[in-house]
Amino acid sequence: MSFEEQVDELERTVMSEKPFFSRPGGKIFIIWLILSVIGVLIGFYAPHHLLPAMMSSTGTDVFKTVVVFTVLAAPVAAFVYAVGIYSLIAWRHKGDQDEPPEDGPPMHGNGPMTVVWLVVSSLLVVVLLVWGLSVYMAQQVSHPNTLQIDVTGRQWLWTFKYPGTGVESRTLVLPLDRAVEFNVTSVDVTHGFWPVALGNQVDANPGEVTVIQTTPDKLGKFSVRCSQLCGLYHAFMYSSGSVVTPTQFSQWLQAQGVPPALADRTARIAR
Amino acid sequence: MVADSNLQVDQTDVGEEPGGDDRARPLGLILTVVIALAATVGIGAFFWSQTYQSPSGTQVAQSAGTAVVNGVTMPHVTLSFQSYPDANGSVNGVAIHPAGNPSWPAFGMTNVFQVPTHALVTVTVSQYDSGGALNNPWFARVRGTVDGVATVDGKVVTAVDPNNVGHTFTVRGTPGTDPGFFLNVPLPSVGGENQTDVGQHHTVVFSFVSGSAGTYAWNCEFPCGTMVAAFGGPMGAYGYMSGFMHVV
Amino acid sequence: MYVTTDVAPRLLEDTPLGPEAGGLYRRQNIWTGLGFGVFLGFVAWLISHALLQGSNWGSDMVVTVTMVAWVIGFNIGMGSFNAPIRWALGHDQTHQDELYAAGVGQGRSRYLKFCTDHKVVGTQYLVLVLVLFGVGGTLAMLIRTQLITAHSSFLSPETYNSLVTIHGMCMIIATIIMVSGPFTNFIMPIMIGAKDMAFPRLNAMSFWVVVSAVPCLLATFFLGGVDAGWTTYAPLTVQAPPAMDAFAVTIITFVVSVTVAGVNTIVTIITMRAKGMTMGRLPIFTWGSMIGGGLGLYAMPAFLLVMTLMITDRATGTSFFVAAQGGSGWLYENVFWVMGHPEVYVILLPPVAAMLEVASTFARKPVFGYKVVVASFAAVAGLSIMVWAHHMFTTGWAPDLGGPFMLTTELISIPTGVIFLSIIGTLWKGRIWTRLPMYFVYLFLWNFIIGGVTGIYLSDVPADQYFHGDMFVTAHFHYTLLGGAMIAATAALCYWFPKVSAKMLNERIGKIAFWMIAIGIQITYFGCSGRGSKECPVVWRTTTRSSSMPTRWPPVAPTCSCSDGSCSCTPCSIRGATGSRPRPTRGAPRPWSGRYRPRCHWRTSLWIRW
Incomplete structure (x- = not known):
């Protein structure tokens, strides 16, 4: 048995005579518990205030992911903070700060602790990965009756074309509860197509068409931003968007000059 | 070798330096902070001096009674401004930018406008500058005006030749203003490359309905600046090819 | 002038140098x-x-x-x-020339010369790093000033975008060399018992090459500004003014320097250890330096490559990145991030390793899990070269690779977690001596956890497709690189400053600076992440009213500026401290003495002559 193991053994024997919550481990456990609870509460509370009200399937995925990941990360972060706080309270060298304290116990490591740490963090990674992949895979599934919209970025605005109707609009209007596929491209430099509350984005690359899809599931207005620096007036590259009922969508198409029959067909309304 | 000294194990432990001063000298610290602040303020002042201050201040739209647009009665106001090839205003003899770069094109006499909310605004632009082809022909169409038209020298148009555009007057709504607001009016160019400064101009007249209150930014979408892609100089500096429209 | 021992200077003064020594x-x-x-x-x-x-x-x-x-x-x-x-030319340098080049008999003037002494080079690097932080910090404050109000016309769009670019690159250059420049050069050879670096002349060259890169970087402001953002994505850079070329030359020059320095570090550690200093006994900082330097050798040449292609695109009309002529912006993005992600760990590993030394010293305990930490450094370095495309989840390039890159990105959190375990294990039952360097260790712990947790969301493809490109990402990488790496480097600076200068830092002023930095970072980047997660793209000249910080956080914006300013206070506190008379600590030259700080570099003599 090495010297440090003997010291540890001795310390363990001495410590074990005290009740659990009087020992450092017990006190750290209490701090950890409190911090974890705070972290988990933040995980449930903060996303409502930090994220916009999500209006689509992908947006809801983002919201759920943020909550789940925060809740999973909270105990780990809380453990590090708990040890840090406790070390400052209990193990701090008091007295003359100009005088160096005595040396601490010569612990060079702790095999079991390291193994536990590795196993726990690996398990967490597996959980994150499974969650992330399942959400990602689900987003890749293509839906029938998808509404196609051609998005074009240019310095410095977005335009949206509704194929088959001849409509080109500067605002993005989407029907409720209908999968929509954005075919995104750019005519000059790289832009970032970011319909914010839809919780999805993809770059608009010149000469390439990139595709994302989502299903709007709440009525309301949202904004469309450019998320990739694209020159002088990048900050003003902005469009407003709205999610409307299919009837309103058809009316909007008609207001853009689409014949009523075609508008209704595009909006999938049975006459 | 020089660095042999690294391995000289110091056995002597010199200890206290005679006359070592335990108190911090505040002067050095204060001087450092003052110099750092002065440097920051100096750099800030430099950039501030580069910021364009519109010499003519804000142009408040002139009232012209009321108008009826799509069956809605609203106040009617008028605005007028010009776009010049030179910021020194050689056309009418008054410099737009006395302290700025006189050879850059600029909107004048001011580029900050004030219009009332939800009013019909009739704008008269005198376009004196030459031009060329737009990067994005999309901006050659008139968008966001009443009926989607503008009048160029008395002729009603919905678009101009994208290869002969002098500037555009493009206003965007943003969150905090009226997000859906958008106005784009292309201003056709005068003559060829060298036919500037001779007083010829196009008169472009258009009307639009202003949105809700806020500060709207406007800019020119025709790359008329310096450097490779002509986005430098007047395009990127305040007061030449961009400005603000206050809606109150 | 204070010298802790007079052995070394006497050695130098006594070395007879002929009038011809040194030649040119x-x-x-x-x-x-x-x-x-x-x-x-x-x-x-x-x-x-x-x-x-x-x-x-x-x-x-x-x-x-x-x-x-x-x-x-x-x-x-x-x-x-x-x-x-x-x-x-056939006449090699004589020994006398080498001695002259090492600064023998030249006093203070050798700091402004090509000097091969590793301690001089380290000090030169330290000054350069502080100057670069001053420049980058000033730019950051100008950015912040612009963002105080909605529709501010303080800076023109062109100037603002250029400031963002140069702030970014200035800070990246500074952070890459902030520990590997000063401390790897100054401390590492002493730690392993080497007389100097393996290639002293290359060492001096690596410094002066960086110095020559700095004017190129600042010249961009007078050549029209690089208004393409710090990543300088390709189609936009084709539109950029000639400043872009100066920017590319800056990067190429810098990469030459970093590569030379990296080779030097690795060769020194492998070949020049003193007898008995086996690889298994290397101080942890040495490992951090070596793995960081090695990773730099992998990562940085990609930067050189991509910038060279950029210059040929712009100056000779090739079209590697111009889509209209058959090139691809994705090519640029890929090569850039092949550099870009390992580079983060080139920045991070040396300071973290240095900070473990600090934690060990002030907890009066050896580093917890030494071998596991070294292994995790290596694992981080190895994984980091396989994660680059997580910066490209939203570019539309290869959506099918989202899963694999999500895997590698999340795997890297395991070895990073081990580093946390090592820090808290080192603190465990220690005798925590809360001197100035230890303050920064705790601040690192606080910030880096936040940086890590925010990173989890960004590693997840669906969540990243929301967060990408907004201020949340800015907050994340400032928490890791400023709150993590730079704070760890500050801990190292406070720790080794007595070794470098034979003077103690003024702790009172240092603690004032500490609290300003600590609170400033939290306010700035909590604000950033809060506003950012509600649609605030990174490079915003003008924040619009609904998403500007001032509306929802009235006191925040001015404070944000202050916090960035507060970071510049660290050099101030150093200046304030050195402005006072030299203050040797008790037991000089071993100010933090103790049994489990068996680092021979504190025991060797100093020969600093200012």
């Missing part, structure tokens, strides 16, 4: 460097201007040629190439 070195200093650099740059400008005037790509070619000529001229003038040229 005798006439070279920073002024000849500047002079010759400007001269050669001017000549190159005249020639290229005469030849290329009026051609399509003229201005780009002229700027490139002028900048390259400046860099070469400056280094010729400094003496970086003396030895190889003399060797090529």
Whole structure:
């Protein structure tokens, strides 16, 4: 048995005579518990205030992911903070700060602790990965009756074309509860197509068409931003968007000059 | 070798330096902070001096009674401004930018406008500058005006030749203003490359309905600046090819 | 002038140097460097201007040629190439020349010369890093000032975008060399018992090459500004003014320096350890330096490559990245991030390793899990070269690779977690001595956890497709690189400052600076992440009213500026401390003495003469 193991053994024997919550481990456990609870509460509370009200399937995925990941990360972060706080309270060298304290116990490591740490963090990674992949895979599934919209970025605005109707609009209007596929491209430099509350984005690359899809599931207005620096007036590259009922969508198409029959067909309304 | 000294194990432990001063000298610290602040303020002042201050201040739209647009009665106001090839205003003899770069094109006499909310605004632009082809022909169409038209020298148009555009007057709504607001009016160019400064101009007249209150930014979408892609100089500096429209 | 021991200076003074020793070195200093650099740059400008005037790509070619000529001229003038040229001419340097080049008998002036002494090079690097932080911090404050109000017209769009770019690159250059420059050069050879670095002349050259890159970077402001963001994504950079070429030359020059320094570090550690200093006994900082340097050798050449292609695209009309002519912006993005992600760990590993030394010293305990930590450093380095495409989840390039890159990105959190375990294990039952360096260790712990947790969301493809490109990401990487790496480097600076200067830092002033930094970072980047997660793209000249910080956080914006300013207070506190009379600590030259700080570098003598 090495010297440090003997010291540890001795310390363990001495410590074990005290009740659990009087020992450092017990006190750290209490701090950890409190911090974890705070972290988990933040995980449930903060996303409502930090994220916009999500209006689509992908947006809801983002919201759920943020909550789940925060809740999973909270105990780990809380453990590090708990040890840090406790070390400052209990193990701090008091007295003359100009005088160096005595040396601490010569612990060079702790095999079991390291193994536990590795196993726990690996398990967490597996959980994150499974969650992330399942959400990602689900987003890749293509839906029938998808509404196609051609998005074009240019310095410095977005335009949206509704194929088959001849409509080109500067605002993005989407029907409720209908999968929509954005075919995104750019005519000059790289832009970032970011319909914010839809919780999805993809770059608009010149000469390439990139595709994302989502299903709007709440009525309301949202904004469309450019998320990739694209020159002088990048900050003003902005469009407003709205999610409307299919009837309103058809009316909007008609207001853009689409014949009523075609508008209704595009909006999938049975006459 | 020089660095042999690294391995000289110091056995002597010199200890206290005679006359070592335990108190911090505040002067050095204060001087450092003052110099750092002065440097920051100096750099800030430099950039501030580069910021364009519109010499003519804000142009408040002139009232012209009321108008009826799509069956809605609203106040009617008028605005007028010009776009010049030179910021020194050689056309009418008054410099737009006395302290700025006189050879850059600029909107004048001011580029900050004030219009009332939800009013019909009739704008008269005198376009004196030459031009060329737009990067994005999309901006050659008139968008966001009443009926989607503008009048160029008395002729009603919905678009101009994208290869002969002098500037555009493009206003965007943003969150905090009226997000859906958008106005784009292309201003056709005068003559060829060298036919500037001779007083010829196009008169472009258009009307639009202003949105809700806020500060709207406007800019020119025709790359008329310096450097490779002509986005430098007047395009990127305040007061030449961009400005603000206050809606109150 | 305070010298802790007089052995070394006497050694140097007593070394007889002939009047011929040094040769050309005798006439070279920073002024000849500047002079010759400007001269050669001017000549190159005249020639290229005469030849290329009026051609399509003229201005780009002229700027490139002028900048390259400046860099070469400056280094010729400094003496970086003396030895190889003399060797090529058949008369190698004599021992006396080498002694002269090492600074023997030159007093303070050797700090402004080509000096091969690793301690001089380390000190030079330290000053350069602080200057670069000052420049980058000032730019950050200007950015913050612009963002105080909605529709501020403080900075023009062009200036604002250029400031963002140069702030980014200035800070990246500074953070890459902030520990591997000063402390790897100064401390590492002493730690392993080497007389100097393996290649002292390359070492000095690596420093003066970085110095010559800095004017190129700042020259961009006078060449129209690089308004393409710090990532300088390709189609936009084709529109950029000739400043882009100066920017690319800066990067190329910098990469040359980092590569040379990385090779030097690795060779030194592998070949020049003292007897008994086996690899298993290397201080943890040495491992951090070596793995960080090695990772730099992998990562940085990609940056050189991509910037060279950028110059050829702009100055000679090739089209690697121009989609309209068959190129691809995705090519640029891929090569850039092949550099970009490992580079984060090139920045992070040396300071973290240095901070473990600090934690060990002030907890009066050995580093917890030494071998596991070294293994996790290696694992981080190995994984980091396989994660680059997580910066490209939203570019539309290869959506099918989202899963694999999500896997590698999340795997990297396991070895990073081990580093946390090591820190808290080192603190465990220690005798926590809360001197100034230890404050920064705790601040690192606080910030880096937040940086890590925010990173989890960004590693997840669906969540990243929301967060990408907004202020949340800005907050995340400032928490890791400023709150993590730079704070760890500050801990190292406070810890080793007595070793470098034979003076103690003023702790009172240092603690004031500490609290300003600590609170400033939290306010700035909590604000950032809060606003950012509600649609605030990174590079915003003008925040619009609904998403500007001031509306929802009235006191935040001014404070944000202050916090960035507070970071600049660290150099201030150092200046304040050094402004006072030299204050040797008790038991000098071993100010933090103790049994489990068995680092021989504290026991070796100092020969600092200011």
